[in-house]
Amino acid sequence: MTSPAGTTPSGGRPPAEQGVIYDIGYRNYTGPRLGRRHTTRALLVESLRGAYGLGRSTRSKVFPMILFAIMCAPAVVIVAVVNATHAHTLPLAYPSYFTQLQVVAAIYVAAQAPQTVSRDLRFHTMPLYLSRPLRRNDYVLAKFAAMTGAMLVLLAAPLVILYAGALLARLPLWEQTRGLLQGLAGAALLALILAGIGLVIAALTPRRGLGVAAIVTVLLVAVAVAGAVQGIAHTQGNDTLAGYGGLLAPFTLVDGVQVWLFGTTTNAVAGPPGTTGGLVFALVSLAVVAGSYGLLLLRYRKVSVS
Amino acid sequence: MAAVAVIATSALTMRFGHVTALDGLTVDLPTGVTGLIGANGAGKSTLIKILLGLLPASSGRAEVLGLDVGTAGSQIRERVGYMPEHDCLPPDVTATELVAHLARMSGLPATAARERTADTLRHVGLYEERYRPIGGYSTGMKQRVKLAQALVHDPALVLLDEPTNGLDPAGREDMLGLVRRIGTDFGISVLVTSHLLGEVERVCDHVVVIDAGVLLSSSATADVTAVSGALTVEVTERASDLAALLQRGGVRVRPADPHAVGTGAAPAPERAAGALTVLEVELRDETTYDLVRDAVADLGVGLVRMQRRRHRIADLFAGEPESPA
Numbered sequence: 001m002t003s004p005a006g007t008t009p010s011g012g013r014p015p016a017e018q019g020v021i022y023d024i025g026y027r028n029y030t031g032p033r034l035g036r037r038h039t040t041r042a043l044l045v046e047s048l049r050g051a052y053g054l055g056r057s058t059r060s061k062v063f064p065m066i067l068f069a070i071m072c073a074p075a076v077v078i079v080a081v082v083n084a085t086h087a088h089t090l091p092l093a094y095p096s097y098f099t100q101l102q103v104v105a106a107i108y109v110a111a112q113a114p115q116t117v118s119r120d121l122r123f124h125t126m127p128l129y130l131s132r133p134l135r136r137n138d139y140v141l142a143k144f145a146a147m148t149g150a151m152l153v154l155l156a157a158p159l160v161i162l163y164a165g166a167l168l169a170r171l172p173l174w175e176q177t178r179g180l181l182q183g184l185a186g187a188a189l190l191a192l193i194l195a196g197i198g199l200v201i202a203a204l205t206p207r208r209g210l211g212v213a214a215i216v217t218v219l220l221v222a223v224a225v226a227g228a229v230q231g232i233a234h235t236q237g238n239d240t241l242a243g244y245g246g247l248l249a250p251f252t253l254v255d256g257v258q259v260w261l262f263g264t265t266t267n268a269v270a271g272p273p274g275t276t277g278g279l280v281f282a283l284v285s286l287a288v289v290a291g292s293y294g295l296l297l298l299r300y301r302k303v304s305v306s
Numbered sequence: 307m308a309a310v311a312v313i314a315t316s317a318l319t320m321r322f323g324h325v326t327a328l329d330g331l332t333v334d335l336p337t338g339v340t341g342l343i344g345a346n347g348a349g350k351s352t353l354i355k356i357l358l359g360l361l362p363a364s365s366g367r368a369e370v371l372g373l374d375v376g377t378a379g380s381q382i383r384e385r386v387g388y389m390p391e392h393d394c395l396p397p398d399v400t401a402t403e404l405v406a407h408l409a410r411m412s413g414l415p416a417t418a419a420r421e422r423t424a425d426t427l428r429h430v431g432l433y434e435e436r437y438r439p440i441g442g443y444s445t446g447m448k449q450r451v452k453l454a455q456a457l458v459h460d461p462a463l464v465l466l467d468e469p470t471n472g473l474d475p476a477g478r479e480d481m482l483g484l485v486r487r488i489g490t491d492f493g494i495s496v497l498v499t500s501h502l503l504g505e506v507e508r509v510c511d512h513v514v515v516i517d518a519g520v521l522l523s524s525s526a527t528a529d530v531t532a533v534s535g536a537l538t539v540e541v542t543e544r545a546s547d548l549a550a551l552l553q554r555g556g557v558r559v560r561p562a563d564p565h566a567v568g569t570g571a572a573p574a575p576e577r578a579a580g581a582l583t584v585l586e587v588e589l590r591d592e593t594t595y596d597l598v599r600d601a602v603a604d605l606g607v608g609l610v611r612m613q614r615r616r617h618r619i620a621d622l623f624a625g626e627p628e629s630p631a
Contacts, residue, residue: 026429026492029422029460033384033413042410057398057439123396128455131358131388132411133380305360305390 040138043129047146051112052153060115067108068154071101075158079165090166090176094159094183095258098190099267101158102251105194106219108154109147113198114211116147122206126303136300144293147199151191159183182262189285190254194219196292197250203299222249230269242270243277247284256281311369312337312463312495313357318366320352320519327352329519330366335497336526339489341506341513342499349519350499351391354465357497358383371462384413387456387494391467394452397441401432401451404440405458412459419458426458427451429492430484446477453484457494464488466498470505482509537587538562539598542608545582551601558588583610 046055052068053061078092098105120126129139163180167173201218202211229245230252246252252268259271260278272281313335320328327349344350355361357370359379368375370382395404402423409419427436430450435443440451449469456464469485470478486509489496500506507513507527515522541548549559562584587598595612602609 027425028493029414029418031418032415033459034415035413036380039411039413042407042416046407046410055403060398119396124390124392124394125396127388127390127394128408129411130360131383131386131390132408133384133413134411135380305355305358 036133036135036138039132039134040142043134043139043142044146044149047116047143048149051116051146051150063111064108067104067111068157071104071108071154072158072161074101075161075165079161079168082165082171083169086169089171090162090179092162093264094162094179095186095255095262095264096267097158097162097183098155098187099251099255102223103220105151105155105190105251106216106223109151109194109198110212110215110219112150113147113195113202113215114205114208116150117143117199117203118206118208118211121203121303122208127305130303130305136303137297140293140296140300144195144199144296147195148191151195152188155187155191156184159187182258182264185261186254186258189257190250192289193250193254193285196289196296200292200295200299203296219250223251225249226252227269234269239270240273240277243273244280246270246272247281250288253281253285253288257285311335313340313368313370313497315353315368316366318353318356318368319364320349320356320361321364327519328356328363331516331519331521332366333514333521333524335514335524336512337495338511339485339496339498339509341510342497342516343501343503343506343513344499344516345501347518348501348516350516351467352519353516354388354467354497354499357465358386358388384459385462387459387461387464389452389456389464389466389469391471391499393448395440395448398439400439401427401436401443401447401454405451405455408455409458414459422458422460423454426454430454430457431480445472446474446480449473449477449481450484453481457488457492461494463495463497466496468499468501470500470502478505482506485509537589537594537598538611538613539585539587539602540583540610540612541585541602541605542583542610544605544607545585547605548601548607549585551604552585552587552597555597555601557590557594557597560586562586 049055050060052064053059074092075097078090081087082090092100120129130136159180163176166176197218198215201215205211205214226245226247226249229248230242233239233241233245243256246256246266246268255267256272256278258264259266260275260281265271272278311334314333316332318328318331319326331349331353342350342353352361356363356368356375359370359375359382362376371385373382375382399407405427406419406423409422410416414422427433427450430453432447432450432454435447440448443451449472453466453469456466466485470481473481482505485496485498488494489509489511498506498510510527512524512526514524539548545561549561552559561582587594598612599609
């Protein structure tokens with residue numbers, strides 16, 4: 001391979017200018033190696049992006065993005081109407097928003113929780129994680145936080161749209177800000193609960209379709225059962241039972257906590273009965289979150305390296 | 307052996323209920339490329355899990371890079387790469403995305419992870435295809451991705467579990483060549499497992515054989531080769547007569563196992579089944595070649611080949627070469 005430009009060392013141009021790629025050989029890495037906190041955060045960010053299909057194929061972006069759009073659409077319509085009609089209040093309170101769109105939230109967690117965890121189980125990718133400094137508990141923490149974050153984005157985005165629209169319509173600032181904060185607190189709790197339930201079910205099966213079906217079924221059946229119990233108790237005049245019936249579904253559960261904490265009006269048939277009821281709702285919420293996190297830790301203790 | 311031990315175990319025992327996967331394994335492995343040989347179920351994968359600090363041993367001790375596996379698992383895994391035996395790649399991401407992500411999981415900052423990913427994929431021989439989803443890759447390409455993710459954080463040691471599994475002969479050669487390069491050019495110590503004895507000896511500096519969790523042997527391949535040489539002699543006919551003639555000349559001869567002849571070419575079935583045509587001749591010195599030449603000429607048979615070969619791992623089991631009966 002003699003080049004026509006002259007072969008003597010003095011007359012030849014430097015090899016790089018001739019467009020020849022030389023194998024520069026193996027180079028050692030001498031830079032920093034960051035600790036487990038960094039890797040956990042990196043996994044969290046990657047999983048959170050993955051829950052919206054970012055950094056994945058176009059096909060995996062479609063579904064979460066459509067759901068995100070559906071979730072935000074009513075908020076956009078409300079904002080447009082309020083601004084056009086110069087209304088003095090929002091027709092929908094911030095803490096009530098998720099109740100109206102609970103089916104969308106349920107479908108989102110059903111679709112994306114398996115995407116977040118069963119993918120690594122199905123394709124046996126776990127050994128690649130476990131053979132790295134990250135520990136099993138770090139993996140669970142990152143995935144739980146990522147799924148919660150993804151849910152929070154879904155639940156909080158329409159509230160932020162409502163808030164921006166309300167300010168644009170010059171609605172009272174303090175009242176709107178308080179409403180938004182209450183709504184965000186409820187959204188955060190609901191995000192934790194839905195992420196927990198969704199991940200526990202998804203982590204049980206490496207098969208994605210099964211996970212999706214199982215989560216949708218569990219959530220919608222819970223909503224139906226809670227609604228039925230509350231409805232029957234209410235018609236029979238037992239409002240205490242009607243109130244506690246709300247414990248059976250995540251959406252009415254969070255609604256009850258909001259009623260107790262912020263004094264909002266309930267969106268369910270009946271709110272939690274009294275302070276005791278409110279306390280019970282709050283404790284059950286915490287138990288669901290802690291319980292699902294504990295179950296996930298147990299589940300991943302059993303995941304094998306090969 | 308002056309080399310520093312990258313892996314050292316002492317009386318390492320692992321029991322699962324009534325099953326003993328590792329039974330008092332005591333072995334020191336030097337830097338360089340080490341082959342870990344054993345049949346399926348011999349305890350190779352169990353040993354790897356213990357070395358990664360992911361499985362607490364029932365008793366005994368193990369150190370990797372001078373770190374105790376029981377207490378410094380995270381630190382070990384930061385400096386060790388692991389290539390699992392089975393398929394472990396998600397099909398919906400590209401090799402670049404996956405390897406860069408796993409580099410970050412090993413603690414590399416984002417920019418360094420991207421640079422190392424590009425470098426490492428090039429070193430294992432993945433070029434344009436690295437921007438395509440892994441689902442469309444051939445087995446050979448997938449094995450390269452698995453190898454790249456084990457190397458991307460520049461470990462001091464890589465544990466390769468059956469890297470040639472599922473590859474065709476050309477793919478095996480490529481993979482073994484890569485394993486050798488990792489040890490020599492990259493300066494990374496390698497522990498490579500295999501159940502194929504003849505396969506790894508060519509690329510290993512050191513070979514450890516375990517069976518049913520018990521150490522059978524641990525020795526440098528150079529030692530083995532130096533102790534005795536052997537000559538494979540294949541003739542068209544009358545191999546028994548040739549053997550007799552050579553033995554009279556003072557060298558030891560035995561019939562060679564036609565399946566173990568390391569030429570890569572499959573032995574012709576009728577020959578393998580029928581008359582003896584391949585002999586293994588002890589190579590004492592240069593005069594052995596002349597002896598074979600003269601003997602073949604005296605008998606007037608055709609000499610198909612005469613080939614110097616390294617001692618095979620199989621001989622470690624067989625012990626002393628025996629004279630033909």
